[in-house]
Amino acid sequence: MTDTAAPKTTAPATAAPKTTVSVTINGRAVEAKPGQLLIDACEHSGAFVPHFCYHPRMSPVGMCRQCIVEVEGPRGKALVVSCMTPVAEGQVVSTTSEPAKRAQEGVLELLLANHPLDCPVCDKGGECPLQDQAFSHGPGESRYVEEKRHYEKPIPISDLVYLDRERCILCDRCTRFASEVAGDPLISFTSRGNNTQVMTFPDEPFSSYFSGNTVQICPVGALTASPYRFKARPWDLEQVETTCTTCSVGCRTVVQSSRDEIVRYQGVDVESVNWGWLCDRGRFNFESVNSKNRIGTPLVRKDGSLTETTWASALDAAGRTLRVVINDKGAGAVGIIGGARGTNEDAYAWARFADALGITARDAQLGDGLPAEVFSLPQATIAETCASSTIILLAPDLKEELPVLYLRLRDAAEKRKTRIIEFSSRASGLSDYAWKSIRHEPGDQPRVVSEALASAEIAAQLARGNVTVVVGRGNLAESPEFALLAVGAVMNAKPDTRVLPVVRRGNVRGAATAGLSPSAGGDTNSILAAAAAGKVECIVLLGADPLVDMPDADLARRAFASVKHIIAVDTFVTESARHAEVFLPAAAYAEKVGTTTNCEGRISDIAQKITTAGTARPDWMIAAELALELGTDLGISSYAELHDAMTANVPAFSPAADAKAVRHEGVVAVHPSPVRITATPKAAAPRLSHHFRLLVSRVLYDRATGTAESPSLAPLARDAAVHLHPGDAQRLGVPAGADVRIAANGAAVVLPVVLDDSVARGVAFVPFNQRGSDIRQVIRHDVPVTDAVVEAV
Amino acid sequence: MSVPTGPRIITSRFDVADGHTYAGYVRTGGYASLRKALSSMTPQQVHDEVKAAEIQGRGGAGFPAGTKWGFLPADVHPRYLVINGDESEPGTYKDRMLMELDPHQLIEGIVIACYALNAAQAFLYVRGEMALAQERLAQALNEAYANNMVGKNICGSNFSVDVTLTWGAGAYIVGEETALIESLEGERGMPRLKPPFFPAVKGLYMQPTIVNNVETLANVPYIVGKGGSEFKSLGAPTSTGMRMFAVSGHVNKPGVFEVPNGVTTFRMLFEAPEYCGGVRNGGKVKAFIPGGASAMWFFPEHLDMALDKPTVDKAGSMLGSGAIVVMDDTTDMVAACWRIVRFFARESCGKCTPCREGTTWLERVLKRMLDGHGRPEDIDLLFEVSESISPGIAWPPRQTTICPLGPSAVSPIASAVRRFRHEFEHYIEHGRPINGVESPFHANAVSHA
Amino acid sequence: MSRLTDERVKTAQEIIGRFPRKKSALIPLLHLAQEQDGYVAQDAMVHIAELLDLAPAEVYGTASFYEMFKFHPVGKYCINVCTNISCQLVGAWNLLHHAEEHLGIKSGGTTDDGLFSIEDVECIAACTEAPALQVNYRYRYKVTPEAFDAMITDLQNGKLTGEVPPHGTLATVRQETTTAWSNRGSEAQAQVDAR
């Protein structure tokens, strides 16, 4: 006992109220939490209760009746379903008494009566709760000689999921997930009794961003995912727990491989982050790691084209370029862009590399995030955010950008006492669950927020308890400054407000913390501006693709046209990497170890499951070797050494020093002493009435590499289009589907119109990075808001 | 045979040609109890009269209405009264008559009940197939609203209540009160588990809700008008008041009768000239169902039993919804058993595995027997599958299911197979019924299953 | 395949107004759709989903639970013959088989002229009047084969038009009042307080 612990005292005269419930389970005395379900209490005490419909993250329905146990209470013995019965003081529970076992066996026999028993050809065979429980709790053989139910064999219910109704045991898990957890009630029970089935509405597929979860929680092989179907048998699988880095939520997953190929990701239930859920993009983009387009060999430009070479000559070429540029123009002529796709350690190594060479121009964001100072505001974790009494959303559509965070916030709004106040330029996935959803024009957010907070009703709500602001980059065609000023407005109204920053890319926060942030040198916009002006002569790309990802496409294009040297470290030859003179192949996700940092600053580990493609190397190793090439020893010869150096030298990462701390739940980084936003709110100049103010933001499926290189996901990206309020479209005289010309900042693009009443009047919404004309042509990073002339063509 | 008599309470207007209209209802004394309650009684006094009447719910479970009303937590609003007019238990035929022939009596009972319960909204849920009942109730509600018997400031008092008429679309299970609530919420009618979803605490929209049967509420005007003790004195102390019973099947004059509860016997109902006037063709009773298809069957030895809830309960069955089905000695017991099991198999909501899979399995086995493909082991199998739905096959049933529908399918099996095992064995051996028994099927087989 | 007519949308809004939550109006609205087309058309379900802020899958999930809703056209007259126990005891199967033969269709089928469908159904609460049937939910009691044939002839000749509306039409009289909902809870509280 440490001396800060409370001193041991004798029990006070009035005994403190008992906070546990005493029950006896299979003869053992157990202390349970009040309200805890019997099934949970049994499981905790080591008594497994067979079950199918019960899922700890969804409300119990008591449907399968498999979890029957015998309970002795004041009124004698009774069979009860343990998934819907809370513990009660003095209960005596048996999970294995004769009547309980008889009931369990009876239910199992009935469940199997109509089941096809096609286990040898079923994806679930080998990891099937029905199969397992039939073995452990079943009657042995079936006496069912009648004709079984027949349905058309697996039917696609979405682009990613197949349904086999003959295998379905009607546990209500997938349907409950769809309506209760995801809020996408696109599958439902239909018909009744013995004919009950799970179905979609005709012509309305189960196109939920979360559909893969239903496959994972299906207790039999009724739901299967097309990217995994027939890929492997469960007993061939090897797996390791890791963290998804597709976005900055950082969901815990297991990576499963078979014969050194990744075949599946499955969500892992961690309380602090994803509760077992994944979005489909994160779940299925493993395909990109296996892509044929992966580069495993270094490339150098020879006679105008990139040609395979050895590591020695590639490093030599890269080193030579850097040496020449630095010697001639100084370290100021080199910029490093990217790093958010790698691990904390990768970023740290590259930061050390930059430090050693004196390169100050480095930025892990591509002009599409928020100033790194958001990470220095008083922070809130995801759990703290969900427990707040008020959440203020100043963010993009989280369902599109950080899908599992959307699930958590939706849950908070639906099941807890949390109220969401949303400020946005168009309705988002959370608008329906928000207590208030307030629209503003781009550039007007700080003013609208200040005004709204001054209203008596909202002020009273803020006074009820904790307030958390969730802030992100809601609009790529709008300066991020406005969102920060809006945060400032909230902090003025409620000084103890805390902030959850939600910049989208996987490890932006970790990379910035590790040193790849523009504190001293310029940010990506200014690096590229300097390159366009001939002042930066060499750009090092760390898994970054500015030509495709920068909102200001014109700037990127001019920079790439002028810059003399590009060195790319990447897994694919991207649009930008195509311009490189040296391409250094990097190890991809699941091909290397490390740690990553999610949006709340949680550090968790990334595991290696398969060998790297070709001779690709982790980014950190490339940094160390390139440094040696330039005559500098970063002192990093192993991952362990690197990790130790990082946690010793970067104070925020110190909690990660213990390797055990970063497993499973991970550990939250030390927050720097908080800063406050002091600037006074301002608004952009008003829009001319016939102009449209541009709103550009991401949707889940786009042409990003991880998606584009995953054959199952790539087709889900949409065709580029501009969304206008139907009233505005009518004013312009354009019907749905007609092309309009959008002109701003001296450029123009032509896009078809989608009528969309979720968009505010006067706002033109264009989803980012879809197939077709590129809206980025008209975006300028130094124009605070973009007003466009939209006209029929 | 001296048959006890009593006044016709809720069937008093069945012979009045315009008894279903506002004019006819008021002319015959209608709405006097409502006026009385609103002008001279507190809600508590109304509730006390219903308690004193000790009226047992007429929907099936027979729970005393006054006690049930007392379960509403104080001061939680909104709270609702839901009227169960889903009458679909095979053999049951009385709520439909009450709705078609005397809709205002029901409305009066509803408004008085809402007054006693401090409820401002009632939902009257009528079985979907009952078009005329819906029509008559709609007409009656329109008239009642127009005459200020429902709606704002009823009869000039400060009490207001809305009664919303709504209706189902064909699903027996929706008669179960929590399934009814789900259906009222626009859902599939699948029952909720009680606990935790006791309607009185967490009912419609998770608010406190009282669900009462049509016949139960139709008695309320009388109880308030004449007093609870007067009502109680009409029947037996353990089964009070007058009660409607529908007697169908092999009797000379099937019919619906309002009889003194608890004292009239089954034999009186079947044999007395003022009731059914004997078994058809002078035959004998082979078996009868005392209270709807869910009930265990009774046999000749039960004929002199009074229609008294505790007596019938103790004898291993129930009075349920007052549906009595008489089978004479020509009845094919295998076919009768199959038909009732088939009903439950078709009407299972599909939520619980034992009910969804088990009732269908039982039905298939019985059908196979009828079709001449029975196997000797099938009789044991019937009991084994029944055991998985209703452990111990006892009465009242223990159940592995959420609601009693699944176990209800076990009642006919437990009754018929135990008593008439030889008829089942004969079917298995010979593929047809024993001598002296009439197969209900035309030609040889059932056309449809 | 049709959405609800403007007239019916008005009725639908009235019905929706009687419930504290929109979804409660779902079953009545499905009846409204069936009244319009004789069955519940796919587009009608999409329309109802819009009116009630639901996903079409939720509408279909509920609708398909209930036997009265048909998702394909059925006869103008749906004849539901009860075969449950009380009717079975006094000849329901004979009646059903007679009906099948007379109309030349099996239970579950529809005649080629689109006039009649037959179904064998569960208890219709006319047990003392067995064997009983319903035509478009209007009762016929103690039906003999001869009475059945006469009824078919009458239906064919339009003699029962007043009594038996086409399939889908339930009650021809509807509740008229639309009740304003929002204050019911507090109003009830006020009533309690006033006493």
Ligand SMILES: Cc1cc2nc3c(=O)[nH]c(=O)nc-3n(C[C@H](O)[C@H](O)[C@H](O)COP(=O)(O)O)c2cc1C
């Ligand atoms: C499967 C099942 C079907 C039922 N059907 C009906 C019914 O059609 N009508 C009815 O009033 N009660 C029915 N009940 C009983 C109701 O659940 C409920 O007990 C009753 O409506 C309460 O009203 P009471 O207390 O006035 O009898 C049914 C119960 C079960 C389990």
Ligand code: SF4
């Ligand atoms: S017992 Fe049958 S009807 Fe009742 S809830 Fe379960 S499945 Fe539904």
Ligand code: FES
């Ligand atoms: S797990 Fe309890 S009933 Fe299914």
